[in-house]
Amino acid sequence: MTKAQQTISIGLLVASLYLVCLLGLVPFPAKIQEELIPVLPFWTIVSFGSYLLFKLGWGVLFFNDVPEAHKELMLQIDQARKELTAKGVDVD
DSSP, rough: OOOHHHHHHHHHHHHHHHHHHTSSSOOOHHHHHIIIIHHHHHHHHHHHHHHHHHHHHHHHHTOOOHHHHHHHHHHHHHHHHHHHHTTOOOOO
8 A cells, every 4th residue: 555545545535524523423512512523623724733733843943964965055256266267256
């Protein structure tokens, strides 16, 4: 089973369970049936968005420094300066 098939099958399962709850085929108390179940998709989207924003913020906050990449970038900058200076361009 490919990842796409797995994702589609899980999505169909969740959607069918939600429809069963929304249509009242499974008995729930009236307050849950009328107030909670209709807003579950919106709540899920907001929760997922909040999770993604948290993960993004966490990644930015604890961004790993890469000293090797810094050294490589500095060498490339020096090389570019030398090449431009050889062609008569003032880079300072």
